[in-house]
Amino acid sequence: MTGGWRGYRAVVRASLQVGVVYRLGFFFTVLGNLIFLALTYHLWRAVYGDRTVLNGLTFDQAYLYVALGSTMFVLLKVYSDWDVAWDIRDGMIAVRMARPLDLQGFYLADAFGRMLMNLAAVTLPALLLVFGVYRIDVPAGPGVWLLPPAFLLAFVISFCFDWIVGMLAFTTESVWGLSIVKESLLIALSGALVPLAFFPGPIDRLLELLPFAAVFHAPVGMLAEADAGWGTLLGRLGLQVVWLVALWAATRLAAARALRDVRVAGG
Amino acid sequence: MSALAPVRHYARIYRRLQAQYIKSRLQYRADFVVASFGMVVTTVVTIVLFWVLFRSVPDIAGWTFDELLFIYGFYLLAISPMQVLFDAMWGLRMDVTEGSFIKYYFRPLNMLFYYVSERFDLKGISQVVIGVVVLVTASARLDLEWDLGSVLLLVGVLIGASLVQIGIMITAASMAFWMTDSWPVLSFAWRLREFAPYPITIMSGFMRLLLTYVLPVAFIAFYPASRFVRSGDVPWQAAIAPLVGVAAFLVSYRVWRAGTDRWSGTGS
Numbered sequence: 361m362t363g364g365w366r367g368y369r370a371v372v373r374a375s376l377q378v379g380v381v382y383r384l385g386f387f388f389t390v391l392g393n394l395i396f397l398a399l400t401y402h403l404w405r406a407v408y409g410d411r412t413v414l415n416g417l418t419f420d421q422a423y424l425y426v427a428l429g430s431t432m433f434v435l436l437k438v439y440s441d442w443d444v445a446w447d448i449r450d451g452m453i454a455v456r457m458a459r460p461l462d463l464q465g466f467y468l469a470d471a472f473g474r475m476l477m478n479l480a481a482v483t484l485p486a487l488l489l490v491f492g493v494y495r496i497d498v499p500a501g502p503g504v505w506l507l508p509p510a511f512l513l514a515f516v517i518s519f520c521f522d523w524i525v526g527m528l529a530f531t532t533e534s535v536w537g538l539s540i541v542k543e544s545l546l547i548a549l550s551g552a553l554v555p556l557a558f559f560p561g562p563i564d565r566l567l568e569l570l571p572f573a574a575v576f577h578a579p580v581g582m583l584a585e586a587d588a589g590w591g592t593l594l595g596r597l598g599l600q601v602v603w604l605v606a607l608w609a610a611t612r613l614a615a616a617r618a619l620r621d622v623r624v625a626g627g
Numbered sequence: 628m629s630a631l632a633p634v635r636h637y638a639r640i641y642r643r644l645q646a647q648y649i650k651s652r653l654q655y656r657a658d659f660v661v662a663s664f665g666m667v668v669t670t671v672v673t674i675v676l677f678w679v680l681f682r683s684v685p686d687i688a689g690w691t692f693d694e695l696l697f698i699y700g701f702y703l704l705a706i707s708p709m710q711v712l713f714d715a716m717w718g719l720r721m722d723v724t725e726g727s728f729i730k731y732y733f734r735p736l737n738m739l740f741y742y743v744s745e746r747f748d749l750k751g752i753s754q755v756v757i758g759v760v761v762l763v764t765a766s767a768r769l770d771l772e773w774d775l776g777s778v779l780l781l782v783g784v785l786i787g788a789s790l791v792q793i794g795i796m797i798t799a800a801s802m803a804f805w806m807t808d809s810w811p812v813l814s815f816a817w818r819l820r821e822f823a824p825y826p827i828t829i830m831s832g833f834m835r836l837l838l839t840y841v842l843p844v845a846f847i848a849f850y851p852a853s854r855f856v857r858s859g860d861v862p863w864q865a866a867i868a869p870l871v872g873v874a875a876f877l878v879s880y881r882v883w884r885a886g887t888d889r890w891s892g893t894g895s
Contacts, residue, residue, distance in 0.1 A: 385811035392818045398834050399822055406688040406829040407680065414683050534655075537662035537750070544669040554676050558683055 367461045368469040375473030386481035393434050393482060397427050397489055415557040417584075420496045422555050424584035427496070429552025429576040431486040432511075433543075436518045436575070438474040440467055441542070444526025445535045448618065464523065464615060471519050503586030503593050510579040513600040517574050520607035521546065527614040550576040555584075568596075571603040637740060644744040652749060662750040670703065670757050688829045694856045695824070697765035701852035702824040703758030705788035709796055711751035715743045716796050720803035720810060723890065732887075739797075739883055771855065781855060787869025788851045791843050792820060794875030797883055804886030823847035839864065846871040 401423060408419045417425070444467065447453040457463055490496050498504070525542045529535040547553055549572040556564045556577055567573055578596045581588070652659070674696070681692040719742070722728040731738045766773070773781075799816030802809040819842055827835055827845040839845045851868040854861040 384806075385808065388811040388815035392815045395822065395834075395837070396818075399825060399830070399838075402830045402834060403687070403825060406826075407684055409684070409688075411684075532657045532661050534658035534661035537658065537665035540665040541661075541668050544665075544672045548672045548676055554679050558679055560679070560682060 367459075368465060371461070371466055371469035372473040372476070375470045376477055386477075389434065389482055390485050393431065393486055394489055396430060397486060400426050400430065401494055415555075417555060417557050421499070421584045422558075423494075423496055424490075424498070425551055425555040425577075425580055426553060427486070427490050428580040428583065429550070430547070431483055431490075432514070432576055432580065433547055433552055434486075435475060435478045435483050436515060438471045438478070438519075438522075440471045440519055440522035441525040441529065441539050442535055443467065443470070444523060445529040448526075448530045464611065467523070468516070468519055471522070472515070475515060498583050499585070499587040501585075501587030502590050503582040503588065506593050506597055507579060507582040510582050510597055510600060513597070513604055514575050514579045517571065517600065517604050517607055518546075520604070520611050521571075521575070523611045524607075524614055527611075527618045530618055546572050546575060549573070552576040552580075569599065571607060574600045574603045637736075640736065641740075641744050644741075645747050648745055648747055649749065652747075659749055663753040666750055666753050667757060670754070670761075674699065674761070688826060690826050693765055693768045695826070696761060697769060697771075697856050698826075698848055698852040699824045700758055700761030700763075700765055701785070701788070701855075702820075702848035703754055703761060704785055705847050705851070706792050706820050706823075707751055707755045707758060708786075708789040709792045710754060711748045713743050713793055713796060714748035714751070715746035716800040717813070718746070719800045720808070720813065723803045724807070728890070738887055739880065766855075769856065777855070784851045784854075784869055787872035788847050790872030790876040791846045791868075794872070794877075794879040795819060795843070797876075797879035801879070801882045801886040804890045819844050820847060823849065825849065826853075843871055843875060846875075 404419065404423050404426065408414060408422070412418060414422065444453075447456065453463075456466055459466065461469075521542055525538045526535070529538050532538065549567055549570060550556075551567070551573065556567050556573065558564075559567060568577065578600050581596060582593060585592075677692065677695060677699070680687075685691070687695070719728070731741055734741055795816050796813075799812045800809070802812045806812070822838060822844050827838060827849050830838065835845075845864070846868045850862065850864040854865040
């Protein structure tokens with residue numbers, strides 16, 4: 361299906377170009393993110409005090425979890441949930457359905473383009489601060505090789521969450537409320553504000569199994585715990601694949617149901 | 628005519644406009660419930676995370692869980708007036724781009740007053756409720772003593788703190804008069820409040836200067852609230868916090884005025 365791929369590539373390129381127009385926007389997003397990273401750095405320095413290890417994590421490892429976790433949060437914030445909900449509401453979705461591209465494929469390609477734009481504009485300065493200024497060390501180990509696939513899986517899983525929220529928002533007429541519930545649960549339960557290792561007793565194990573962990577904990581852990589050994593790291597990657605399949609199937613179902621209603625209403 | 632007449636006049640108009648808006652919002656009951664629920668979830672999640680953090684350490688740079696809980700409760704109340712009463716600011720950029728802002732020039736009312744009177748954020752009420760619960764709980768756990776004087780002081784200081792947040796947001800929203808898309812500035816300004824409940828004293832010199840004097844975020848919660856937690860040592864920044872609020876509001880009003888004077892419609 362080479363023709364199909366060309367179509368998706370065009371969508372990615374178009375959404376990248378829209379992104380470039382908003383350069384000033386990136387300046388403020390970058391600034392906000394850098395201030396947050398600096399604040400988190402001082403907060404976690406104060407948490408560690410003169411301890412070297414807490415809950416099995418060194419300061420560098422804990423800071424990697426929260427700094428890269430929140431950076432990834434900004435990176436993956438491409439507003440697909442808002443897009444889907446608004447497109448359904450104002451009927452734009454009918455135009456998108458008429459295209460010779462898979463509907464979800466279209467939104468995924470659009471999200472991918474915006475994510476790439478974020479990657480260049482928002483993520484690079486953040487990495488510079490974390491590794492260049494604060495000189496955080498990544499433990500040597502196999503995790504580094506597993507980072508790219510883990511990141512791509514996380515991107516698609518995050519897209520699935522957005523898609524589900526967008527569909528639900530259509531029925532409840534409230535994007536804002538659902539979107540902030542999604543954001544706060546996602547960022548908290550996947551260890552992007554406090555690493556999962558800090559959670560008590562069996563809860564940390566449970567959180568590792570939930571789909572939330574597949575978005576930030578799994579990919580960031582490839583760096584923060586790069587030395588955890590192939591077994592542990594491949595286990596996390598495998599769990600990401602399982603959640604990706606399950607969530608993708610769920611979004612297909614949600615889409616089919618919601619769009620059936622649209623077809624009826626739009627006649 | 629008494630000196631209070633204009634105040635009464637404005638109060639009556641405010642009530643009428645708000646009643647109108649609230650009536651129109653009642654159509655979207657599901658949205659109200661979900662959005663309120665969303666605010667509650669976000670707040671509870673933050674508190675739980677604080678608690679998780681304090682399981683591993685007894686204090687953070689000398690600050691205990693209960694002390695930070697009090698500051699967080701104060702923070703929730705300090706950002707609520709912006710959330711509830713100045714919600715209209717979010718729509719300014721659209722009104723300016725689309726030109727519908729022009730109607731505010733033709734009323735014999737203060738434009739800022741008229742503009743914010745048309746909106747009221749119902750869901751923000753849930754934040755006020757949680758804020759009070761958190762503040763009372765933290766205060767009980769800390770065994771803080773309250774009398775009429777200190778409660779009045781708390782209310783006064785809260786108003787000052789909320790003016791800092793309002794001032795920041797009006798300034799950011801007013802950028803719509805100069806920029807084609809002011810969304811980034813607005814969302815940056817909105818994000819700043821997240822930095823408010825942390826003890827500014829854990830920061831290095833640069834960050835402390837930035838969050839105190841360049842972006843007056845530390846005056847939204849940390850400085851004004853800490854005086855109640857540690858009444859023994861009140862930093863001078865806590866004493867001037869309400870003045871910072873008044874100043875922030877006056878500056879933002881000047882920016883708003885400059886913007887409305889400059890803007891001349893979309894040309895159509």
